[in-house]
Every structure is written in structure tokens, then in C-alpha cells.
Amino acid sequence: MSKLDKSVLSTPPSRVALPSYPRETVTAGIAHLSVGNFHRAHQAVYLDRLLRDEDQRQWGLVGIGVVDNATERAKAQAMHEQDGLYTLTTCPPDTEPQVQIVGSIIEYLFAPDDRAGAIARLTDPAIKIVSLTVTEGGYNIDEHGRFMLDAPAIVDDLQRAVPETVFGMVTEALRVRRDKGVGPFTVLSCDNLRHNGRVARTAFTTYANARDAELGAWIEANVSFPNAMVDRITPATSADDVLRLDAASGFEDHVPVFCEDFIQWVIEDTFCAGRPALERVGVQFTSDVDPYEQVKLRMLNASHSMIAYPALLMGYRIMCDAMRSDDMIAYIEQFLAYDAEPLLTAPPGISINEYGHLLLQRFRNPAIQDQLERIASDGASKLPTFLRDTAEGVLAKGGDMRRIAFEIACFVRHLGGKDDSGESFRVTEPHLSDEDRVLAADPDPARALEMSAFAGWGLSDAPAFVELFTKTRSGVETQGARAVLKTILQAR
Template identity: 35%
Template sequence: MKTSVVLNQENLSSVLSNVKVPNYNRDEIITSIVHIGVGNFHRSHQAYYTDMLMEQFGVTDCGICGIGLLDYDRKIYNILKDQDGLYTLMVKELDGTYSARVIGSIVEFIFAPENPLAVIEKIAHPDIKIVSLTITEGGYNLNEATGKFDFSNPVIIEDMKNPRSPKTVFGYLTQALKLRMERELGGITIQSCDNIQGNGDVAKKALTDYIKETEPDLLPWFEENVSFPNAMVDRITPVTVLEDKEILKEEFLIDDQWPVVSEPFIQWVIEDDFKAGRPVWEKVGAQFVENVIPFENMKLRLLNAGHTLLGMLGALYGYDTIDEAANDPDFEKFLVDFMDIEVTPTLGDLGEINLKDYKKSLVDRFQNIYIKDLISRICSESSAKVPIFLLPTIKDQITGKGNISRANFVVAAWCRYNDGVDENNKDYEIKDAMSDRLIRAAALSHKDPVEFLKIEPIFGDLIENKDFVESFTIALEKLREKGVKNCVQDINATETNLS
């Protein structure tokens, strides 16, 4: 019986032939990309595209240097250090089969809390053309209601007091860009890969506000030499669980401390606005366009909002994974009607995109029983997700006097979710930067449902819309009285699918 191989550069030649491994010389790779936030999604998406580019076309100047900014990142830093930056991507197909590929595009990694100056110097290195980001929706430090940078954040205050020992992405970028200016280096691109509409615009807004306040003399150079292309990213990438590591070890004989699991579908649509050039990612499937907004709207309002919908309803009913909720006939119909009746009218002209096929593919992806995407992951940090994924549809439908009953029901379900217990009296943790405020507002909503809508950073002035407030109030009261399943069945029975 063969034994598993510990994953590292030295052991690559011993990996089974049914696993793709880097055949390029990683010692010859030039690092031109710094990536901040090396989580599972980055490793299943951008790092995967880059690995394919190196493997299939022999490109050697697009190596990635990962940056871990938070103490939480020490684990991935230590693991990738042990594994020479290598990790395994396992793709779970719809039929339950697996494929495995060892990714080699991350050739450096710096753990920022141990050496802040090394991060600043790396970003300021002449070879670096792109700084890419996956720092989550809430990582941009903008007030959702006002759009303004939150200078009251204690970590931001600390960065402003200690600019040479930063802790936030804004502190690091500002100091590195200042060095690039002083050394008369060329321009650079900051590329957001987060699930935010206009993610490049959001990154630019946040960093511009920070620079104006902390290094105003840098601003003219910054505006001339730094670009922020918007992009749409898509690949369902669940949390890695012990079972995944065991399957990798048993079926592929690879001992990987932190492999990544994803669905087969992948998409990356990017505005072609790069100050210092870029990898030819289009050779391996990325799409470069002049305007990414239609693609963003489609993905955020359908896929991401659909995830949130299934997460909230599924959590209340007692499901653990998204596929369980998506394969529930009542929740499936509710999801399909939400996409057809409430979201589709807000999307506008999508050109050659076949929206009907795209929506059908989403349902299939959600229902993939082999992608056990945890509902707890989808529901985490919802205070940053709901304003981006769900509220724009509600606002557009209000403006167009369209239907908002399902979207409003999901908002009500989110309020009910913050009670912290499902309909089987099973407790769960509210994982959210605003958890204290959400839990308090949900508690107050038992007496007055409108209390939940008073969270101004999330809902802004929506509370002034009588139709929205009335619809939400009715939905929440029925939800607490009848339960999620009965309410969904009532909505499904009384409203016709208009697609």
C-alpha cells in the first residue's frame, strides 16, 4: 500500500500522475503581484488563473507574493512556508468526482505583524506591478449609508499615529506608495477581487480618503500613477474541512495541511485598466472588458444575493449547508421567483448574456450536493453583505414600483436570524463585526419591528419608505408567528412566477 506524500517542492516528483503539478521552474519566477488576504477564494481563483498561465504558456513574470496582515493569517503563513508556497486545489464535479491540481503561483509570503517594513518594501519594489486584494466586503472601512471612510475605527486611528508600523491595508499601501513616489518608480495597479459592486471604485475611494487625511502631499502622484480596475469574480469556494484533507490523502496520496476545495465553475471579468501592464490572463479564460458593471450587477444580485437568501432561510429552518436549502422544493421555488420577478427587472441590458441559462446554472451550482458550503459561512458578516447583495434590488424595485416581497422577506429572515436560535431551538453564533448592534436590534424588534431598520449604516434612509417598512413589518411578524417554511409556502402559492 502506497503512503501519502507530504506536499512541498522537494516531493513534487513523487506526486501521483493523476494530479497536475507545476512543471515550470518556480525558482525562475519573477514576483510582480502582491496579494493581500490569502484565503481560500484567492487560492481557488486568481492564484489558479496565474498558475495556469505559467503552466500552459511559460509566463515567468507573474509570481505572487502573499501578504498576511492579521494575526489570524499566521496559520496560512506557517502552512505555506512549510509547503514552499504549494497547495492542492480539489475541484468537486456535479457527479461527485474529484480532480486535483497542485498550485505553484504563490512563490513568496510575508507575515506582516512580524515584519511590517518588509511588506512596505515589497510593495515598493520595482518589479511589483499589481497589488491585489481579497480583504472581504467589510475590509474597505466605508460607512454603507454615507459612503465615507470611517476614521473613528480604532485600528485606523492607531495607523495614523504610527504610520511606519501599520496594521491596516490602507496604512501599508500609503507608506509603500509614498516610497514609490520618492524613488521615482513607475505606476502600479490596485486590483480588488472582493464581492463589491464597483470594487475598484470602492478601493479607490477608501484609499484616497485615507491618503488625503494622512499623506496629502502624496495625492497628486497617487492620482496620476495608480489605477483601480473594477472586476467581477466568481467561484464557489467553501471552507476546507477535515474530510477534504482525508479524501486528498486517501485518493490522491497527498498530505496537504490546508488544501482548497471549489466547484468547477469559474469566472473573472476585469476592466482593462492597468498602469504597469498585467499578465495575459485572457489566455486562460479571464475576460477583459471596458465596463464590468452589467456583469457585477448580475453576479452580486443573483448569485451572492441567492446565497444570502438560501443561507438565511436555511439557517432558520435548521439546515447546515447551502445544498440542503437549495434542494428543498419550497426554498428552490422561492429562490427562482426571487431571481425572475424581483432581480431580473433591475439588471438592464446584459448584451449577449443568456440570463435564463445563467440563472439555471446558479440553481444547479447551489444544489451541488458535493459542495458542502456551510450556511454559517454564508451568513457570516452579513452586515457587510446585505447592503451590497440585496438592498440595491429593493431600492431599484421601489423606484420602479416593482415587487419586493421576497427580498423584504429575506431582510426579515435576517432580523429573525439575529435572534441566535433556529426554529428547532438550536443556538448558533452570530459572526459579524456588528453582532452586538444586530443582536440588540433584533431583540428590540420583538416589540417594534422597525427597530431593526434603524441601523443606519446598513439601511440608510430606507426606513423613510412606507411600503418597505410595511412589507418588512408584516413579513417579520408572520415569520415569527408561522415559521419560515409556512411563510415561504404562502408566498410561493399566492404570487405567480412572471418569468
């Protein structure tokens, strides 16, 4: 097995595709904060394709790790030792996987080791875009859409000479650029959020105004925050996956990635400092991302969550295994057809019905062993983003709320970390407060509707829904998720 670094680019095994450009000619024009698997299977891949064009080679990537933990430190070390290279295995549902080496990340920094150095890198005039994937809950926004200046991490950061949060690092870099006359960069969110550009603008400008009102006004007037919709199913990579992927590629890669073959990126064409010609490699630029975003969030992401919680309780751990259940398929088909789709308007070039059928095919892909624990993680942030609009819409028109009630009941039940057979699974809820956990455990089942994740949905103010939820939650607790799902399907 060959060690993966830049030396292999001249003598590769034939079964692995190489970057199709001389990597030494690439310079960095984009800095990406928080370099997770999704970024490396999505944005970095589009740029890898674009760098084939000689006139686009100023758009290489600087990856910047921002979270300080053992996993992220190991990733930073691996990216350094591998010269920013990694293998990507793309897995179609019906044909052999394709392996490539992605070369678009030409530099990698680990900010916790040198915050000042990371900020200085962002002040380079060549950096025209700062993109980020900090997760749905990473923008520090409350249920009213306000940036929480009183969050302890933000309070501390505002007092530091060298800030440590993403908001502080970007704001400080923009301050230096303004003072030096370098000009702004575009801040491009690549997270699964409704109006992610607007959310990013709220977060960064509120932080900046708290630090320096004059700087905040300059950022509001000069920095672009485009909305964007991103899509590609990219599982977490386990230790076993690393062994499997490396055996197939022939490389000793400590940070391999695998993903489905579907990929999509729609971006609002608003960039204050220029942008790469990504339309050449399939990215869609538009003046209005919202219709694409709504379809994706309220169909794909919502369906993911609708499956994850009941499936975990039923004993499943992998998405494609859960999708072998006829009841699970029928449940999601009903959710899409009766709950989500009627409330959506199709964007240009998309059939909502066909999109729904494609989702089911993607979820069934046996090559994508996507972990339900990953999909279920941070539901306190995901459910308001993915499900709230549909829940409010169905409630407003007096529709059938049984599937929504079942989903919320399963989410609350999953917080206990055990399925209906008593087997344990991992629960990751970093944005669930102690008060939320008390509400979830209250003897009155309906108190769970007062959790912060459901604030503003109007559910606890609808007596008929409260009654339905109480009955559904009691059924999930006493009979199990599988039995309750059967009654929902039979009742239609």
C-alpha cells in the same frame, strides 16, 4: 501519505496534476494581500495556468497574510513548510473531482510578524500589481460611500511610523516607491463589491490624503484601481475536509482547498504598470465591468444570501441540502424571475435567464458542501452590496416586496443564533454595531429597518413596506421561516 513540499514536484502520484512549468524560473510580479481560500481557488489558479507560457513567468505571486489570529498563523506556517504549494480539488457536479498542485504562490509573508518587511516587499520594482481580498466589509466604507477616518484602527494607524492596516501598508509602499522613483503599482480589488475598484480608490486615496496630502494627490494621479468581477464558489475548509481531501490526494496538505468547476474573472483593462496576459487563460478584459458585476452580485450573491438566512432557520446547514427543498427552489426562482432579472441589463455574451438556471445548478452541486454559516456571515456588509439595488428597484416600481421583507426578517431573526427548532448555529457579524443589535432586539419589529445595514434603502420611509415587514417578521418569529415561506409561495 507524502509530505507536500517542492520535493514532490519531481515524483508525483499520477492522479494529481502538477504545475506545468519549471517553478524555479518564476519570479514575483504580483503581491496579494489576505490569502484566503477564494484567492487560492481563483486568482492563483488563473496565474498557475498562465505561467505555462515562458514569456509570462515574471507574474508569480507573493502572498501576504494580514490578519493576526491563530488560523492565519497556522496557514502562514503551513505555506512556509509547503514552499507555497497546496492542493486544489475541483468538483464538477456530475463527474469525479480533479486534484492539482497549484504553484503560482512562490513566496509567503506574514505581515503581523514583520510589517516593515512586508511593506519593503511591496516596494520591489518587480511588483507591478498589489491585489487584495479583504472581504466586502474590509474597506472601512460607511453607508454614504465614505472612508471612515474616525474608525479607531485608522486613527491609530495614521499615527504609526510603520502602519499596520492594509491601507497604511499600501500607502507607505507607494510613498517609498515614489520617493525612489520606482513608480506606482496597480491596486486590484478581488472582493465582491459593486464598483470594487472605485471603492478601493476611495479607501486608499482618502487614507493617503489624511497621512500626506501631496502623496494622496500623487496616488490619485498615478495609481490604477481597476474594477473587477470575480466568481467561483469556494467553501471554507473544515478539519474533516482536510482529512478527506488529503486522503484523496495522497498528500499531507495542511491548507487544501476545494471548489466548484465554474470560474470567471472580468477586469477593467486599466493597469498603470503593465499586466499579465490573462486573456490567454480565459480572463475577460473590458472597458466596462459594471454590467457583469451587477448580474453576478444581484443574482448569484443575492441568491446566496436569500437562501442562507431562511435555510439556517429551517434547520439546514449546507447549501446543497437546502436546495433539495422544492419550496426553497421556487422561492429563489421567483426572486430571480420577478425581482432581480427585470431590473438588469444583460452584458455582452450573457443571457440573464440562462445565467439564472445555471446558478440553481451550481447551488445544487452535491460535491460542494458549502456551509450556510459561511454564506450568512457578515450580512451587515453583504446585504447592502447584494440586495439593496434590487430592493430599491422593486420598491420604486411598486412591485411585490414579500420576498425582500422575508429575507430581511430572516436576517434579523438569525442574529439570535438559533433555528426554529432551537438548535444553535454560528453567527458572524463583525460589522454589526451595538446600536444595530439594540434595534434588532427592540420590541417594535419595524425598528430593525433602522439598522445601519438598511440605511439609505428607503424601506422605513415606505408605510406599506413597514406594515408588510412587521407582519412578516412577526410570522417568522411565531410560526417559523418554513411556514411563512409557504404562505408567500401560495399567495402568488
